[in-house]
Amino acid sequence: MSQDAAPPSHPVTDRTREALAVSLRGADELIPQEDWLRKLARSEATGVPLRIKLGLDPTAPDIHIGHTVVLNKMRQLQNLGHTVIFLIGDFTSLIGDPSGRNSTRPPLTPEQIKANAETYYAQASLVLDPAKTEIRYNSEWSLPLGAMGMIQLAAKYTVARMMERNDFHQRFTAGTPISVHEFLYPLMQGYDSVALKSDLELGGTDQKFNLLMGRHLQAEYGQEPQCILTMPLLEGLDGVEKMSKSKNNYIGITEDANTMFAKTMSISDTLMWRWYTLLSFLSEAQIAKLRAEVEGGRNPRDAKVMLAKEITTRFHSAAAADAAEQDFINRSKGGVPDEIPEVALTGAPLGIAQLLKQAGLAPSTSEANRLIDGGGVRIDSAAISDKGLKLPAGTYVVQVGKRKFARVTLAE
Secondary structure (H helix, E strand, O other), X not given: OOOOOOOOOOOOOHHHHHHHHHHHOOOOEEEOHHHHHHHHHHHHHHOOOOEEEEEXXXXXXXXXXOOHHHHHHHHHHHHOOOEEXXXXXXXXXXXXXXXXXXXXXXXXXXXXXXXXXXXXXXXXXXXXXXXXXXXXXXXXXXHHHHHHHHHHHHXXXXXXXXXXXXXXXXXXXXXXXXXXXXXXXXXXXXXXXXXXXXXXEEEEHHHHHHHHHHHHHHHHOOOXXXXXXXXXXXXXXXXXXXXXXXXXXOOEOOOOXXXXXXXXXXXXXXXXXXXXXXXXXXXXXXXXXXXXXXXXXXXXXXXXXXXXXXXXXXXXXXXXHHHHHHHHHHHHOOOOOOOOXXXXXXXXXXXXXXXXXXXOOOOOHHHHHHHXXXXXXXXXXXXXXXXXXXXXXXXXXXXXXXXXXXXXEEEO
């Protein structure tokens, strides 16, 4: 099909419009929306599912719930009966995505990529339906391209167009080096869409240029261009910065249930509704009803508990979510969780700062002293203010902050 040819026209039914609404929920942009509506109508009329692609480079072994925003959208589209392709960028990881970077990204080794890829899909499967997910690796078609194929691919895009990309333009203007291989990244990501014949590609807002490259290259290769759906970057626990491990405002999807529940309960009432839209599998009508109840006088804490339990259940179980809720209630009342680490130490009498460090409740004695000064340390429920305190042999329940506990048995 040529670039200018439109998909065959099919009637737009209520079911098609509902599918469009599911696609748009929480999205930043759907480009072009009218093309996606035509694709949806054609799929409904013919019974042929659409091919929906999400590519992730395994640059780190773990993902947090911010990463699951696009995975949630994939699951919603998967539930409509479409084919979901989870693409692991084992080849593109060798290049390194320059998106949003002000310097060249150091490439990963093949060993790092393999190790990270193994955990990536296992974690993504906590959101996607593994039985209905197609897993692909882009080395499958990228490696066979060879030198000649890469040259032919590079001929399909101009340097001037490449320099329209914000991060490249800013780096060039600032005199910051840009390696030639970085131009290959968007080309290779776009070529993934050609190889997979994708109808829709998802990504974060920072991926827009790369996603549009897929549309361009598909047209160059005579395919019907994919639509693109960009999802916003999820704000972290602070409600300001995007969720990031480096900013320590994240919830890792492999964190224990109690921590996951408590962290979700720590977000603001305003941020809660944003998280509902991007992370919850409740319908928009259900969320609107709940929000109306809160605005009508229902305690917003009830809605936050529901969200915390939904997230915790997804990555653990309903039983674990119930237990995490009870644990949170116990801690809120100043109680001790049912299960806390057991630590055995020697050296009594032992200074309180040293005890906190050795028990793993503080990274250093100076940080332990800072916690004591801030009133964040309790022993057997009693607040500690004396940094010179020395504890004799015995067993103590030691608490640091709201969520760190240990039962410490101290011997001579």
